[in-house]
Amino acid sequence: MANIQRIRQGSIKVPPEFREPTIRETSGFHPEDDAKALQKAMKGFGTDEKAIINLLTKRTNQQRQIIAEAYQTLFNKDLAKDLKSELSGTLSDVVVGLMQSPEVFDAHEIHKAISGLGTDEETLVEILCSRTNAELYAIKLTYQKLFNKDVEKDISGDTSGYFRRLLLAEFQIPRNETDEIFLYQSYHEALALWETGPKKWPQDEAFSIPIFTRRSHAHLRHVFDEYKAICGLDIEKDVTNELSGDVADYFLAIIKLTRNPPAYFAERLYKAMKGLGTTERTVVRILVSRSEKDLGNIKSEYFRLYGKSLESWISGDFSGDARKILLALIGEAK
Template structure:
């Protein structure tokens, strides 16, 4: 069956090695995939479906453990777990649970494909994923995208976007960013800061190509110093300069990059806060961040959320969501702060 080959072919994929992980979902102790698979089978077959059992098992296991459960389920039930879950669940809960049945890199690849498939483009998803992932993550996403969809990510991005926005995304997807160095090159920091100023605020019309090169090729620690140095040339900081010089999706992309370079977890915390403001919840945004970051850095995102907004992510989810969907998100959130 398709799921078996997909899972067996899925290697444990890294996320850059150099970045420490702060997951909220960690391996379950005394893990028994056969027992979990049996419980899920019973929950699905029960009249009315026992969603809470499915939720409490799959949101409290890592992807590696969910993969084992899926294989056991297939062996026992003689059908793949994805098909069974699709038949048993619906709405936002279904989206969260099915998202968890993919590895983090598979999930990113799937979300990128969904953002460009069919009529119209979901630029928000495209910008968030491409602008926030590391070189290593982007290389893995490209490889997985090719395996899952038999398409090249670069070609799909080029076909679905245009102008300078397309050029920036394609430069990022090429994953040519310098690796961090122990040597601080003050001359290059000054040169890049001056180049950003002269390509933007100093002149009439923006030399976007220069901005794209510097933003997509320099290491993150280098760019943090460049943005600090930039203030000695420009009357505006980098974010203010972006807002003055470019508009639309290009502006959003450059701003996302700056925010991620400065504090990636704060960027995600702010996105979650914005998605749960007011009456309606932007469930797609909440799902994407919680599912994609729960085995990466959601613990740090939680801390940033509380620090920045004075209220825990857990309490915010309780306030803005309901029922089984809420239960799933709270389990993935991993606790209150």
């Protein structure tokens, strides 16, 4: 044991991951011209959906906000409201999402997940586990502004037990966002997680919650590697074997996001589109929210995992303008 501990003392840093967005900032940007083009696309009889799709999917969120300001100045109208009134169905949902700032979009998605009968726990896990500290803070402030409610109280009212405390910890305990791995600490955390076992993690919240909600993703990856080195069992498989329900979903999401975020989102997209029916909201949310982050990586992981392109799945599950805008978001405009 002494030799193992000695070897694992100190810390190391890992290089940042390469991210490939599908939407990048347009050079030679002229917001007034874009505002006029959008007004023209909505003016008169009929709407030019193609023009709207082509323009909005080739501008970043920040550029869309500037276009909205120019539209307000030029025509004294709210661009987002005008677009929503002219469009319908999935196309409208995507365009509304594209016109919202990321924190407004996420706040609305959380509100939908906990409003009405039932709770969409998977959406809560996806958003809270994949956003940065700064993004979570912005969501909290924006949710209060939009709905005059505290997002933590709303989530607390719709969830319970250990699962509730895991979700709330994502807001309350800032995650270490460095690329540093503490070798000695990671080994002993892995050893303690294995000796305790997933079934008993909920019984020792003071031990388990900080590990999964405060440690950096780089550090957690090393913890999970150490876990397998210690017991010969992958922690993901151990969680699947010993836990179920929302708590299992949370841990599996953290493990997958820690190891390979694009693969996690690829799996979410696959599950949303496979079989009978499509969970359109999940598809729209992931494509909109990841388009300026790592949607290019998600496309690659989708093909690697399922042997078919994301483009082919979207083409098979959507039609018309909905298909066109979703394919444009993933960089496969037809």
